[in-house]
Amino acid sequence: MTDPAAGAPAPVRILVCDDHVVVRAGLLALLDSAPGIEVAGEAGTGEEALALAARLAPDVVLMDLQLGEGIDGVETTRRLTATPATGPGPGRTPHVLVLTTYDTDADITRAIEAGATGYLLKAERPEELFAAIHAAAQGRTALSGPVASRVMANMRRPRPSLTDRERDILAQLATGLGNREIARALFISEATVKTHLRRIYDKLGVDTRAGAVAVAKEQRLLP
Structure with missing residues (x-):
């Protein structure tokens, strides 16, 4: 992504979706200090994230899994990655980077199957989060270390043979x-x-x- 006028890389535009106001405020403050990242908007529900993504056309949606009432983060991810954005920017499907405290096999599998580009835990250091955002914006997979280990372990584990x-x-x-x-x-x-x-x-x-x-x-x- 390059700004043709300045000849410099354009910032990665982020939409933050988290139902906890305090957590969301902390993420916004953190991302404001990140080089090459611009916060395009924030959402507290999956429905709000879908509406804002269609209007703002962000490069990456930072998605929590548990969103209280309404559709959850997995269903929001599925809809985001299935429908191109139609905002003022070029219509495109945003990449979704999950940021959550949940690291069960079921949560990881559901998120990846829904179309998430990456899966990060909230315990990650800011530098890791920034790097994952830039990777996700380019369509590259970004996984927390523990998540990557679980994914590899599941891939190596033989499936039970059922009749x-x-x-x-x-x-x-x-x-x-x-x-x-x-x-x-x-x-x-x-x-x-x-x-x-x-x-x-x-x-x-x-x-x-x-x-x-x-x-x-x-x-x-x-x-």
């Missing part, structure tokens, strides 16, 4: 159905459902229905 019937039952389980409802939906006995569930629990290393669904989502085992 087609076990996948069918797991999919029904994820919709919240009980054993009797699953048996009716799949035209099998309730005892058969229980047998398959025990095998699913063993393969996924869990002992509850909620645990099985959570691991299945992390491992992308659900359709």
Whole structure:
């Protein structure tokens, strides 16, 4: 990004989205001191971020995951990266850099699948944040060290091998159905459902229905 008039790199235009007013104010003060970064706007909800991004056409949206009421950061990211901006600047899809305190496998996977360019933790040093913003503006992946380690570990971890019937039952389980409802939906006995569930629990290393669904989502085992 270069300013054709001055021949110098144009600043990276940032939209900050965080539902905590104090956190947002701290980020704005921090970014104001960052070289080559310009704050274009701030939002406290996902809906507000979508509206401002369409109008301001930022290069990067700094996105929190938990946004209180309304759509969350993952859904906001999905919509931002799917719809080009149509503001006064050139229409383009902004890059989304997640900045959050959450580093679970499920959160990381959901954000990346939604289209996030990077994933940073709020414990990062300012210099790391600034570097990640510049990297994201160029479309390069930026991950916190702990996040990168988790991503690599998940890639190396072999996925559990489930049978087609076990996948069918797991999919029904994820919709919240009980054993009797699953048996009716799949035209099998309730005892058969229980047998398959025990095998699913063993393969996924869990002992509850909620645990099985959570691991299945992390491992992308659900359709």
